[in-house]
Amino acid sequence: MEYSGAAILMECLKTEDVEVIFGYPGGSIIELFDEMSRHGDVLKPFLVRHEQGAVHAADGYARASGKPGVCIFTSGPGATNAVTGIATAHSDSIPLVVITGQVPTPLIGNDAFQEVDIVGITRPCTKHNYLVKDVKNLAGIVRQAFHLAQSGRPGPVLIDLPKDIILGKTEFVRPGEVRMRSYNPNYKPNLVQLRRAAELLLRAERPLFLIGGGVIGSDASSVVTDIALRLDIPVVSTLMGLGGFPGTHRLWCGMLGMHGVYTANRAVTEADVLLAVGTRFADRITGKLSAFAKQARIVHIDIDPTSIRKNVNVDVPVVADCRESVLGLSELLPAGPTDENLLKARAEWLKRLDRYKAEHPLGYAQNGEIKPQRVIELLDRLTRGKDKVIVTTDVGQHQMWTAQFFKFTRPRTFLSSGGLGTMGFGLPAAMGAQIARPDDLVICIAGDGSIQMNIQELASVVAAGLPVKVIILNNRFLGMVRQWQELFMKRNYVCTDLEGCEPDFVKLAEAYGATGLLVEDDAGLEEALQKVLDTPGPVVADVRVRREENVYPMVPAGKSLAEMII
Amino acid sequence: MRYVLSVLVDNEPGVLSRVAGLFSGRGFNIESLNVAPTLEPGVSHMTIATSGDAQIIEQIIKQLRKLVTVIKVVDFQELAAVEREMMLIKVQADDSRRGEVLRIADIFRCKVVDVSLVDLTLEATGDHEKIGAIINLLNRFGIKELTRTGTMAMKRSMQHD
Numbered sequence: 022m023e024y025s026g027a028a029i030l031m032e033c034l035k036t037e038d039v040e041v042i043f044g045y046p047g048g049s050i051i052e053l054f055d056e057m058s059r060h061g062d063v064l065k066p067f068l069v070r071h072e073q074g075a076v077h078a079a080d081g082y083a084r085a086s087g088k089p090g091v092c093i094f095t096s097g098p099g100a101t102n103a104v105t106g107i108a109t110a111h112s113d114s115i116p117l118v119v120i121t122g123q124v125p126t127p128l129i130g131n132d133a134f135q136e137v138d139i140v141g142i143t144r145p146c147t148k149h150n151y152l153v154k155d156v157k158n159l160a161g162i163v164r165q166a167f168h169l170a171q172s173g174r175p176g177p178v179l180i181d182l183p184k185d186i187i188l189g190k191t192e193f194v195r196p197g198e199v200r201m202r203s204y205n206p207n208y209k210p211n212l213v214q215l216r217r218a219a220e221l222l223l224r225a226e227r228p229l230f231l232i233g234g235g236v237i238g239s240d241a242s243s244v245v246t247d248i249a250l251r252l253d254i255p256v257v258s259t260l261m262g263l264g265g266f267p268g269t270h271r272l273w274c275g276m277l278g279m280h281g282v283y284t285a286n287r288a289v290t291e292a293d294v295l296l297a298v299g300t301r302f303a304d305r306i307t308g309k310l311s312a313f314a315k316q317a318r319i320v321h322i323d324i325d326p327t328s329i330r331k332n333v334n335v336d337v338p339v340v341a342d343c344r345e346s347v348l349g350l351s352e353l354l355p356a357g358p359t360d361e362n363l364l365k366a367r368a369e370w371l372k373r374l375d376r377y378k379a380e381h382p383l384g385y386a387q388n389g390e391i392k393p394q395r396v397i398e399l400l401d402r403l404t405r406g407k408d409k410v411i412v413t414t415d416v417g418q419h420q421m422w423t424a425q426f427f428k429f430t431r432p433r434t435f436l437s438s439g440g441l442g443t444m445g446f447g448l449p450a451a452m453g454a455q456i457a458r459p460d461d462l463v464i465c466i467a468g469d470g471s472i473q474m475n476i477q478e479l480a481s482v483v484a485a486g487l488p489v490k491v492i493i494l495n496n497r498f499l500g501m502v503r504q505w506q507e508l509f510m511k512r513n514y515v516c517t518d519l520e521g522c523e524p525d526f527v528k529l530a531e532a533y534g535a536t537g538l539l540v541e542d543d544a545g546l547e548e549a550l551q552k553v554l555d556t557p558g559p560v561v562a563d564v565r566v567r568r569e570e571n572v573y574p575m576v577p578a579g580k581s582l583a584e585m586i587i
Numbered sequence: 588m589r590y591v592l593s594v595l596v597d598n599e600p601g602v603l604s605r606v607a608g609l610f611s612g613r614g615f616n617i618e619s620l621n622v623a624p625t626l627e628p629g630v631s632h633m634t635i636a637t638s639g640d641a642q643i644i645e646q647i648i649k650q651l652r653k654l655v656t657v658i659k660v661v662d663f664q665e666l667a668a669v670e671r672e673m674m675l676i677k678v679q680a681d682d683s684r685r686g687e688v689l690r691i692a693d694i695f696r697c698k699v700v701d702v703s704l705v706d707l708t709l710e711a712t713g714d715h716e717k718i719g720a721i722i723n724l725l726n727r728f729g730i731k732e733l734t735r736t737g738t739m740a741m742k743r744s745m746q747h748d
Contacts, residue, residue, distance in 0.1 A: 144604065149656075150601075203596075
């Protein structure tokens with residue numbers, strides 16, 4: 022029996038265990054949506070209000086569940102609106118399959134209505150992309166796209182589907198296993214390198230784990246945690262690695278980097294062996310490269326060979342899957358060192374880090390106004406014990422305070438745009454996460470600036486009845502840029518002061534059909550936040566925080582991690 | 588430092604753009620790039636001449652290998668290889684200079700492929716250095732036009748250690 026391209030696509034999506042599709046209909050894919058409605062028992066469409074929101078939602082779904090996110094858009098503006106979302110997922114190695122409509126094949130290149138070369142536009146921000154030119158190839162391409170998105174270093178894959186391919190008919194042959202001679206990511210670690218890594222760790226006086234997003238993505242956090250606990254190795258993390266190690270444990274030293282905590286930045290500067298797992302040593306965590314981890318022999322585990330020696334020279338490179346590698350390492354390290362002197366040195370090291378924690382804890386002064394840091398601290402305390410909490414953020418000061426003050430204890434519970442730094446990520450990502458984890462408490466922490474970048478998705482949240490709690494840390498500023506203007510531009514607050522020109526977020530929430538709550542009293546902050554969490558359905562809390570609060574510690578751009586402003 | 592890379596690719600419509608985009612997007616240099624089909628259907632061969640320090644070349648090679656359509660990358664820096672380039676060069680050569688230009692052409696074993704009252708067009712082949720030497724020598728006569736294929740390379744069968 023012959024199937025249309027649309028029907029073949031739906032069959033393929035079902036084969037890949039897709040359950041949710043985020044999308045927005047349009048001319049070139051109207052038949053695709055029509056076909057999708059006939060598979061409603063398995064494939065649930067989720068309508069957004071802007072394509073960028075759909076990609077972030079699919080991204081949040083993928084981060085929370087570990088499954089690839091899927092979205093479908095129309096050609097032209099539908100496709101270009103998705104680009105920021107795709108680039109966000111690409112930066113953070115999140116598996117997505119993005120399907121875009123395209124004008125019919127004979128019209129391609131004619132500047133037809135809603136035609137854009139989306140394959141050309143997304144080439145640098147996808148892991149791979151396809152323009153389907155023959156409906157006979159469609160099933161094979163979809164299979165490859167899912168394989169590419171999830172394997173190796175994951176990432177977004179785009180499939181551009183011309184309208185005549187969607188309508189065209191062919192025999193449907195279910196594709197088999199993917200075989201590509203040009204793509205064979207290496208999962209198994211090299212044993213020689215692993216032995217060298219184990220050797221270094223055993224001889225180290227000041228060992229340190231540095232975990233990144235790869236630990237979350239490859240489900241390696243339980244193994245990393247096991248090794249760290251067994252051998253008493255302290256742990257620091259990148260933004261993307263938060264949740265990969267319990268933030269409540271004594272060995273936890275916090276996030277490092279530009280807004281990293283004091284202990285983490287000292288630890289990486291003073292360690293003699295650094296075991297970096299699933300990180301690409303981005304500029305936001307290294308500070309000045311020539312001064313980064315100068316005292317350390319560095320072991321670097323990553324599945325992407327280009328991550329190795331791109332920024333930081335390493336002593337032991339391991340190009341393999343993070344989970345497989347730390348499992349291998351764990352077998353080679355049945356027990357820690359036994360040498361008395363070494364044990365003494367290691368105990369000293371932990372004591373030194375404890376001292377740093379005690380001397381320079383994260384803190385803030387209270388002055389009667391609501392401090393944004395306290396909001397995060399309280400949210401952490403109020404949700405502790407309720408074991409299923411997912412926090413998403415936008416980008417800026419509130420994101421850094423969340424990373425610093427919320428103690429993430431499990432992987433896939435902190436969802437944030439790390440690499441690209443996309444404002445407007447939090448709310449749609451929270452929708453996706455809530456769909457993936459319907460029983461979890463999903464909190465979106467946003468700034469008053471960034472929430473407005475995708476605030477239209479409140480409509481999608483309300484329509485789908487998702488009980489997402491949005492906490493806006495409202496300082497009437499584009500706070501992070503304002504902080505830089507304060508520190509480096511003599512308080513010349515150009516285009517960052519939003520006072521007097523912002524919407525009433527409470528009324529706005531109500532207009533969308535959500536509950537809006539105003540929080541402006543520091544004394545009653547805890548009760549107010551508890552009320553936000555206890556109110557059923559979608560809630561937007563407008564929390565009026567101190568306006569000119571800064572994020573510290575801060576390593577100014579171009580400085581070494583040891584040169585923190587604290 | 589100059590490097591020559593041999594790159595085997597899946598011959599899909601976007602492949603040249605993927606490779607060129609990788610170089611431009613990451614700020615790598617391309618001195619020359621040529622591409623043509625191989626005997627195997629669906630597979631093309633590119634030779635890319637580029638420059639950079641060892642760390643940059645390592646990144647270029649790794650980034651190329653990461654492209655899903657790239658099958659194989661060989662760095663000729665580590666191998667004995669035959670390297671050739673072809674050039675067509677149109678040189679001013681009236682009666683008074685034709686003899687001298689032809690002598691130089693003869694020394695470098697160039698072919699005369701077109702001639703007029705005022706100029707000569709030569710076909711030259713050789714490695715990067717030889718082509719450079721020919722251009723240098725002919726420059727003083729006045730070069731009217733010049734086109735080059737860019738470097739092509741092939742591994743030698745016998746490799747010394």
